Amino acid sequence: MKVQQEDFHALAERVDRVLESLKDLPEDARMKALELKKAIESFHEYALRKLVRTLRETDKGKELLQKAVEDPSIYAMLFMHGIIKQDLFTRVAAVLEEVRPYMRSHGGDVELVKVEENTVYVRLQGACSGCSLSTMTLKNGVEEAIKARIPEIEQVVMAEDEVSSGYLPIHVMDDENRLDQSGWLEGPSVSELKVGQPLRFSCDKGDILLVQLEGKVMAFRNQCPHMGMSLDGGLVDESIITCPWHGFRFDLSTGECITAPHVQLEPFPVRVEDQRIWIYLR
Ligand code: FES
Numbered sequence: 689m690k691v692q693q694e695d696f697h698a699l700a701e702r703v704d705r706v707l708e709s710l711k712d713l714p715e716d717a718r719m720k721a722l723e724l725k726k727a728i729e730s731f732h733e734y735a736l737r738k739l740v741r742t743l744r745e746t747d748k749g750k751e752l753l754q755k756a757v758e759d760p761s762i763y764a765m766l767f768m769h770g771i772i773k774q775d776l777f778t779r780v781a782a783v784l785e786e787v788r789p790y791m792r793s794h795g796g797d798v799e800l801v802k803v804e805e806n807t808v809y810v811r812l813q814g815a816c817s818g819c820s821l822s823t824m825t826l827k828n829g830v831e832e833a834i835k836a837r838i839p840e841i842e843q844v845v846m847a848e849d850e851v852s853s854g855y856l857p858i859h860v861m862d863d864e865n866r867l868d869q870s871g872w873l874e875g876p877s878v879s880e881l882k883v884g885q886p887l888r889f890s891c892d893k894g895d896i897l898l899v900q901l902e903g904k905v906m907a908f909r910n911q912c913p914h915m916g917m918s919l920d921g922g923l924v925d926e927s928i929i930t931c932p933w934h935g936f937r938f939d940l941s942t943g944e945c946i947t948a949p950h951v952q953l954e955p956f957p958v959r960v961e962d963q964r965i966w967i968y969l970r
Contacts, residue, residue: 696760696761696764697934699761700764707725710722729769732765732769733769733770733771736765736766736769736771737769737771740753740766740771757772758916758917760915760917760933760934763915763916764915767915774913775916776803776838776840776841777800777802777803777954778913778951779837779838780800780803780808780834780838780841781800781913781950781951781952781954782950782951783833783834783837783838784798784800784810784830784833784834785949785950785952786833786950787829787830787833790829791812791829791830797812797813798810798811798812798813798830799811799812799813801847802847803841806840806841806842806843807841807842807843807844807845808834808841808843808844808845809844809845809846809847810830810844810845810846810847811846811847812846830844831843831844871968871969872959872966872967872968873891873893873966873967873968873969874964874965874966875889875896875898875907875964875965875966875967876889876898876964876965877963877964877965878900878905878960878963878964878965879963881898881899881900881905881965882900883900883901884924884925885924886898886899886919886920886922886924886929887899887920888910888918888920889907889965889967891969893969894909894910894911894969895909895910895911895918895920896908896909896910896956896967896969897909897910897919897920897953898965898967899924899929899940901927901940901941902927902941905958905960905965906940906941906955906958907955907956907957907958907965907967908940908943908953908954908955908956909953909954909956911954912931912933912936913936913945913951913952913953913954914931914933914934914936914948914951915933915934917931917932917933919931919932919938919953924940927939927940927941928940928946935947936948936951938952938953940953943955956968956969
């Protein structure tokens with residue numbers, strides 16, 4: 689049977705409904721039904737792993753796999769079976785969400801700046817920033833938490849200060865020489881950015897989502913952390929953007945996800961000079 693993509697949500701809801709109804713079965717029947725579910729899932733996982741392994745054997749196959757994973761239903765299936773993982777940035781961001789309440793209870797906060805190979809760059813904020821205990825806080829709290837849950841991360845370091853602000857007001861100009869020689873990428877003109885309308889800007893480092901909010905230009909990776917789909921078709925209502933794929937909502941003033949607080953958008957520092965938008969892409 690051919691399943692159309694628009695049926696994906698209906699199919700997922702059907703699974704949820706059936707699972708929910710199992711609760712009403714007598715214990716013995718419920719256990720058997722769950723065992724059947726597990727057996728079918730194991731069978732699917734076995735076949736899917738073989739399929740993915742086969743595709744990965746050739747460049748063409750890898751290309752096809754990459755394309756296939758852009759489909760939310762295929763992504764969901766492979767993700768559910770642990771065959772693909774969330775990207776590293778999203779996983780680290782999820783861990784930081786866990787330590788954030790502790791840091792906030794001490795008047796501080798932590799911002800995830802970037803993840804490069806096995807190194808996480810963070811910036812401490814509030815009471816943690818520059819205080820004599822900041823290194824200790826970083827080592828004992830953030831680093832331990834990240835390394836415990838994501839073993840491939842080997843170190844957590846403080847990000848350098850020169851890219852400290854991701855959100856500079858439009859009227860802020862900077863006399864610094866030649867942004868293009870210090871890692872900043874020239875984007876579109878401010879005039880192309882309309883309030884309430886996200887603008888997609890593509891470059892060789894990927895797709896960027898630009899939005900204007902209360903006189904500020906904001907830049908994020910144009911990738912929803914839910915399933916990695918593009919966000920530029922999303923509706924913006926005041927400071928909230930809604931992902932056009934499955935409706936996750938994000939606060940554009942912080943990048944935080946309102947629907948699932950353990951994920952967030954990846955922000956990039958932005959400057960505006962001579963009405964041109966500059967983005968710092970790491
Ligand atoms: S990709 Fe699913 S909500 Fe955005």
